[in-house]
Amino acid sequence: xxxxxMVEQIARFEYIxxxxxxxxxxLENNLIKEYSPKYNTMLKxxxxxxxxKVTMGEEFPRILFSREMKKDRSKYFGPYTSAxxxxxxxxxxxxxxxxxxxxxxxxRDTGLERPCLNYHIKQCTAPCQxxxxxxEYRKRVEQALDFLNGNYRPMLKELEEKMTMASExxxxxxxxxxxxxxxxxxxxAQKQKITDSAGEDK
Numbered sequence: 001x002x003x004x005x006m007v008e009q010i011a012r013f014e015y016i017x018x019x020x021x022x023x024x025x026x027l028e029n030n031l032i033k034e035y036s037p038k039y040n041t042m043l044k045x046x047x048x049x050x051x052x053k054v055t056m057g058e059e060f061p062r063i064l065f066s067r068e069m070k071k072d073r074s075k076y077f078g079p080y081t082s083a084x085x086x087x088x089x090x091x092x093x094x095x096x097x098x099x100x101x102x103x104x105x106x107x108r109d110t111g112l113e114r115p116c117l118n119y120h121i122k123q124c125t126a127p128c129q130x131x132x133x134x135x136e137y138r139k140r141v142e143q144a145l146d147f148l149n150g151n152y153r154p155m156l157k158e159l160e161e162k163m164t165m166a167s168e169x170x171x172x173x174x175x176x177x178x179x180x181x182x183x184x185x186x187x188x189a190q191k192q193k194i195t196d197s198a199g200e201d202k
Contacts, residue, residue, distance in 0.1 A: 006039050022190045025049075025081045049079035050086045052148060052188070054141070059134060060106045060127045061141050063090050063099060077148045080188055088184035093147065096155075097140040098125045152189040156182060 018024045032043040053066040057073030065086055069076045080086050094101055101124065102116060110130050118124035125132040125140075147155060163178035 020190065022081055026079055029079075049081055050083045051076045051078035051080070052086060052090060053077075054145060054148070058106075060100055060137050062101060063093055063144060065090055075145065075148075080190075082184075082187050085184040085187035088181060089188045092155075092181055092185070093144050095123050097144050098123060099137075099140060099144065100124055100127055102128070104128050150189075152185060155185055156189075159185065 016027060018027055026049060029043050029049060032040050036044060048067060051066045051069060053064045054075045055061045055064065056075050066076070101118065106127055110128060115126040115129050116124070119126040125137065127137055159178050159182040163175050163182060166175035166178060
C-alpha cells in the first residue's frame with residue numbers, strides 16, 4: 001500500500017546516467033543528503049561513505065580511515081562504498097609499506113618510549129626511534145600514494161600469485177584470506193567522478 005501511495009504522487013521522472021554502480025551509489029547518497037526526500041529513510045543521517053586519508057601535514061604521514069573530508073593538508077581518496085574493503089586495504093598498505101599507525105607526535109616524541117609491537121612484528125619501521133630517516137619514510141608514503149592514485153596492478157598481481165600458490169599448497173584458509181584481500185583491493189580500485197576529493201571550486 002505504501003508504494004501505491006508513493007506512486008500516486010509521482011509527477012514526473014528525472015534520471016541521471018552514471019558510468020558505474022559505484023557512481024550511482026555515491027550520487028544517491030549525495031542527493032539524499034542534499035534534498036532529504038520524504039520517502040527515503042536510509043542515508044539521511046550525517047554518516048557518509050568512507051575515505052582513505054593520508055596525513056600529508058605530518059612529518060611522518062599515516063594512512064587513516066575517515067568518514068569526512070576536511071581542509072587539513074591531508075590527501076583524501078574515495079569515497080568508497082565498502083567500509084570493510086577500505087579497512088582491509090589500509091591494513092594491507094600499512095603492512096606492505098610499514099608506516100606508523102600510532103598517534104605519537106614526531107619528531108617531538110622521538111625516543112621517549114620504546115618501539116611498539118608493530119616494530120617487533122615488522123609492520124612498522126619505528127620512526128619514533130629514529131630508525132628510519134624522514135626521506136626514506138617519505139619514499140614509502142609516495143609508493144602508497146602511487147597505489148591510491150590508481151597503480152593497483154602490481155598489488156593485485158602479487159595477491160593473486162600468493163592466492164594461487166597457497167591453494168596449490170593446499171593451504172585453503174590462507175588462499176581464502178588472499179582472495180578476500182584481492183577483492184577488497186579491487187573494490188577500492190573502482191574510480192568515480194561524482195564526489196571530488198581535491199577540494200577545489202569547480
